[in-house]
Amino acid sequence: MTTALIAEDEALLAEHLRAELARLWPELQISGIAPHGAAAVEMALAQRPDIAFLDIRMPGLSGLEAAEAIGEEWPQGETPPLLVFVTAYDQYALQAFERAAVDYVLKPVQPERLAQTVARLREALRRRASAPSADAEVNAEATLAQLRALLGAPGLGAPANASPRLTVIQAGQGAAVHLVPVNEVIYFEAADKYVRVITAEREHLIRTSLRELLPQLDPERFWQVHRGTVVRCDAVATALRDDAGKVTLTLRGHADRLTVSRLYAHRFKPM
Missing domain, CATH: 2.40.50.1020 (LytTr DNA-binding domain)
Structure with a gap:
């Protein structure tokens, strides 16, 4: 059974995403809904979901920071969850998501766009399942590489303009x-x-x-x-x-x- 975690601090938006996922992907089991970034990390490490939907802007840890913590603390030899970021960012920032090959959905979540995300997730999970077990570390490294790209993207993990160097x-x-x-x-x-x-x-x-x-x-x-x-x-x-x-x-x-x-x-x- 495929499982997913939702991290969203606005309860109505979290419930809307859960309901749309239930309609588009009835077999998907939502393992939990985290109200903030720290809870998302704790729940992800405890539940080991296949997918994590992370709101970018949450109290405490942001969605990117939560993803970073999950990637750092995920057990060696296991493949981290597929990451989907839920965001209200503008087009400039969205280009960073596309370059990093991590999927995202915009707020408010539109059914048509979410359906595309579901199709991509199903295909990614299919590829993972058909890959030899020896490829688990390759899959893990691919997820971590996506995270590194996002954390270094201007306007997301990195500042848009370079700061003066401290001496x-x-x-x-x-x-x-x-x-x-x-x-x-x-x-x-x-x-x-x-x-x-x-x-x-x-x-x-x-x-x-x-x-x-x-x-x-x-x-x-x-x-x-x-x-x-x-x-x-x-x-x-x-x-x-x-x-x-x-x-x-x-x-x-x-x-x-x-x-x-x-x-x-x-x-x-x-x-």
Whole structure:
């Protein structure tokens, strides 16, 4: 039986989508309706649906952030759900969805457009079912590649315009402001409403989000390796992959080890 999760914070819209799916695809079982992004992640990981319909704008985690968390935490060796984003975005942003080959439906959901999505989902599931079991990891990587493309698309996961590059981090501590050269930072880590700034000598806290900080960093030098972690690539000594495929980084000048999520493990492959 094919199962699907709906994540939508507006109850009437969620019920409308559920009813339209029941009419167009009677065999589809809706495993749950999540009222916000964090609940969508929790329910997806618990229920393992075949499909997830994610509203882009939800309280807390957005639909993209929820998809990112699902992709990171999905069990190794299992194929993540097919993703359909429900959005009220304009045409400019929709081009990003089309380039990333992830399906989407516009609000309010129109039956004709949803019927096309259902047909695409059925075909994708048919291809998955007919593929050899050895292709599970290939299917998983294809889903993760779509997510990476969306997270890097201007106007969606990435800012439309490049931000000026930071050269110095101004970290407040009491009455003092510490000026930390960005080139000395080994890694950044999200910590609630703050970001931990880790250097060889000490740790600082800055009151900003990692998503706000990331566009100000040079992407050639600072690599996102987890939803909550960005590392200076030349501070990485080794990338260790265990038997389950999990990647852990050791660092130059620091004893910490960093976990790499599945979404970003592609960065660490031999040349």
